[in-house]
Amino acid sequence: MPLRYTLRQLEYFVAVGETGSIAAASQRVNVSSPSISAGISQLEQELGLRLFVRHHAQGLSPTPAGLKIIAEAREVLQKAAGLRDLAGDLSGFVRGPLAVGCLSTFAQVLLPGLRRGFVETYSEVRISQTEADQPELFSLLRQARIDLALTYDLSLPRDLVFDSLIEMPPLVALAEHHPLAAKSEVTVDELAPHPMVLLDLPLSTDYFLSFFTRAGLHANVAERTRDMAVMRSLVANGFGYSIVNMRPNRNVAPDGTPMRFIPLTGTDSVLRLGLLSTRGVKSTRLHGAFVQFARNWVKGQSARVFGSP
Template sequence: MPVRYTLRQLEYLVAVGEAGSIVAAAQQVNVSPPSISAGVSHLEEELGVQLFVRHHAQGLTPTLAGRKLLEHARMVLREAAALRDLARELSGSIRWPLAIGCMTTFAHAVLPALRRSFADEYPEVRISQVEADQAELISLLRQARIDLALTYDLDLPGDLRFFPMMELPPLVALNEGHPLAQHAEISVEDLAPHPMVLLDLPLSADYFLSFFADRGLRPNIAERTRDMAVLRSLVANGFGYSIVNLRPLNDVAPDGRPLRFVPLGGNARAMKMGMLVSTAVERSQLHRTFLASASEWVRRNSHRLSGGGPLPEEA
């Protein structure tokens, strides 16, 4: 008899494999845990192999067979997304749904205006959005739950392609009374003794901490937060400095207190903002159109987004 399973069940399989538990996977794909559990159990029954080892109160670990099938499930999901995109392209119009992911640290400053610009030109495209950290965006792309992700060049995997749009050098955020606030440029050595407010997101935190590790230093981390608005208010209220890449539209924290932004010296590596896509969607007319529109929007707005600028054309 033929094996019967659905793309949805493959999506559940990949979600469990990446999240490590039924509950976390359910939150990731926005369905109930029993639906995830039933989907995985059905796959195991249909395929005739055990996909996961269940650990009481410790989640699930893929078996050897499970790891191999996870790789193929990801490939099937990518091919299914490519088939969907080909059908859209053959329809000859830009009018299909488009799911966009965006790095949570700058989604508020970039995504709504970028969407507005695209929607004005292509009103029949139905856009949905999700804000997430880098690790979550990569997972969502691999599961074909989003089509493209506007993000940074942080720890990019080989199975996804990054289109750089803009360079964002690191800036030190300080309150007006900070001893370093009047400097024209600040070094990591200058910062090390002072309290730091760390943006504690996966991969982002590693990037900021690498500035110190590269010089054999350890920062004095006084506060941690995953929220950019909270970070700016902590800095403005004197709880420490922070390091950021995207400058807000005005030098004021959400609570109204003033901030200063000073370039970080020492040839610290700049981030690149760009679009991350799976190789399966690059053939889609809709995705190519959105990518071109987003690149142009970023180019036009580069000066207001940061002290950096658009990348050279050849990039």
């Protein structure tokens, strides 16, 4: 007798197993909670196994049998995705779903426009996006929850592959009335005595502070924030300078206060923006098309997004 479960039910099952709740799984796969709950119940009935232990007001946890089947279900879903990719390669069409992650510090500047341009060119592609910090992007790639990540070449592990798109030298963000604002470029020695607004994110913090430690100096960190927009407003309102690798297309903070962006010289710490993927995973026609499109799109946007101050 043939089994009567679907790939969709397996997708719901894996999402619940990884998130620990039907509500969180609902958000991940963008399907209503009742639909996921019904799919799990149907799968349990079809397999004749109890896959989850239901905890009152505390979510679900997989049973021992459920844990084993989650691992097998992931493989089934990956093979099904491989068939879809193979069909696209054989047909010559660029189509299908693509999950793209992006470093949260610049997702609002780059990813929406890149997505729009790609789907306008390839109308049969459906892109979903996730914003995260650098370690989270590594984890999402390893879990196969995203296909590619748009990020910097910062502290990259060996099991991931980086395809560089553009170099991004460091810039100093300053208020218009800052003592260094009239200069055409700034050195670390000139910055050291002044208060700093540190963009305090995983890996990024060490990168920004490394400019000073390598010069035998200490940064005068006066403010810390994990939010790029908050950092810009603090800088524009005179709470200190900051260091960035991407400038907005307008020299104003989110609250409308003017600011300046000046090259930081005397350092070789240039970051590269690129696409990160998992080593050993076969590149599909869809992935290759996105990488090539992103490379051309970034070059076309260089004056607006990466232009000199």
